[in-house]
Amino acid sequence: MIELSRQFNQSLADLCQRLTAELAETSVRLVYSDAMAVANLGESRFLSPVDAWHPSPSGRRILAESAYPIVYDQARFLGWIERPAER
Numbered sequence: 637m638i639e640l641s642r643q644f645n646q647s648l649a650d651l652c653q654r655l656t657a658e659l660a661e662t663s664v665r666l667v668y669s670d671a672m673a674v675a676n677l678g679e680s681r682f683l684s685p686v687d688a689w690h691p692s693p694s695g696r697r698i699l700a701e702s703a704y705p706i707v708y709d710q711a712r713f714l715g716w717i718e719r720p721a722e723r
Contacts, residue, residue: 682698
């Protein structure tokens with residue numbers, strides 16, 4: 637499953653790279669991130685005690701923290717968050 641996941645993520649990254657090139661002359665911004673796929677959930681406390689597959693509340697926090705910088709950057713790009721004043 638881990639190898640399949642890596643292959644799938646690489647295919648998605650390749651697809652996004654190709655589409656980004658096609659969209660270069662448009663106002664569309666396409667971003668790929670593997671932040672959640674590479675988040676370190678290597679301790680049992682980050683997995684659900686029910687099925688040991690889904691994240692526990694602590695695991696969800698790790699996933700949210702890993703995705704936050706990418707989401708924040710996109711929100712700034714879209715103008716949803718003001719950019720800090722230049723010094």
